[in-house]
Amino acid sequence: GNSVTQMEGPVTLSEEAFLTINCTYTATGYPSLFWYVQYPGEGLQLLLKATKADDKGSNKGFEATYRKETTSFHLEKGSVQVSDSAVYFCALSDPGTSYDKVIFGPGTSLSVIP
Amino acid sequence: EPEVTQTPSHQVTQMGQEVILRCVPISNHLYFYWYRQILGQKVEFLVSFYNNEISEKSEIFDDQFSVERPDGSNFTLKIRSTKLEDSAMYFCASSGGLAGATEQFFGPGTRLTVL
Numbered sequence: 001g002n003s004v005t006q007m008e009g010p011v012t013l014s015e016e017a018f019l020t021i022n023c024t025y026t027a028t029g030y031p032s033l034f035w036y037v038q039y040p041g042e043g044l045q046l047l048l049k050a051t052k053a054d055d056k057g058s059n060k061g062f063e064a065t066y067r068k069e070t071t072s073f074h075l076e077k078g079s080v081q082v083s084d085s086a087v088y089f090c091a092l093s094d095p096g097t098s099y100d101k102v103i104f105g106p107g108t109s110l111s112v113i114p
Numbered sequence: 115e116p117e118v119t120q121t122p123s124h125q126v127t128q129m130g131q132e133v134i135l136r137c138v139p140i141s142n143h144l145y146f147y148w149y150r151q152i153l154g155q156k157v158e159f160l161v162s163f164y165n166n167e168i169s170e171k172s173e174i175f176d177d178q179f180s181v182e183r184p185d186g187s188n189f190t191l192k193i194r195s196t197k198l199e200d201s202a203m204y205f206c207a208s209s210g211g212l213a214g215a216t217e218q219f220f221g222p223g224t225r226l227t228v229l
Contacts, residue, residue, distance in 0.1 A: 036220075043220055043221060043222035044157065044205060044220040089157060091157075100170075101162055102147075102149075103159070
């Protein structure tokens with residue numbers, strides 16, 4: 001079945017450091033890929049998405065490229081801020097059916113210290 | 115910008131009691147979902163709902179759970195007899211506007227605490 005694996009946290013970085021959170025997936029067909037962010041005490045927000053191979057999703061300085069050959073969708077940001085402290089979830093859905101569920105990875109907690 | 119809303123934000127209940135979690139999806143969406151996140155764990159799919167019936171459900175969604183769209187705007191999740199292990203954050207989501215879409219929009223969640 002479809003699944004998502006992402007690097008274990010927690011990740012602690014200093015402000016302005018470079019961030020990479022690795023994500024790989026297993027899926028039949030051609031899934032859409034997402035990164036969701038959950039700030040402390042809040043719900044899930046879509047951070048960025050990519051719907052086909054080689055697409056790059058980007059938002060708020062974050063970016064991720066859909067790599068079909070390596071089945072990966074790594075999240076990167078060149079310079080993190082304290083306000084980026086949150087839990088980041090890599091996820092996929094199968095666009096083959098409009099109502100297909102989103103499958104989430106386990107989440108990676110990021111703490112950015114001043 | 116349209117958004118999914120959920121009420122209440124926090125529900126405390128006694129074990130064995132029934133609870134109803136409420137959601138108002140985005141108005142022109144056609145597909146509705148419930149997910150669960152036990153504290154510190156990943157978000158898990160519970161059920162999807164389309165055209166007034168369940169389209170898919172997970173193993174978690176047993177006979178204690180039910181969903182309903184009682185009117186044109188609300189989407190509810192009912193747990194008939196809550197157990198301690200039902201304590202979690204419950205997220206509602208919707209997708210599929212008139213133009214079709216794969217992106218799901220999530221509500222802020224309801225934190226359910228079963229004592």
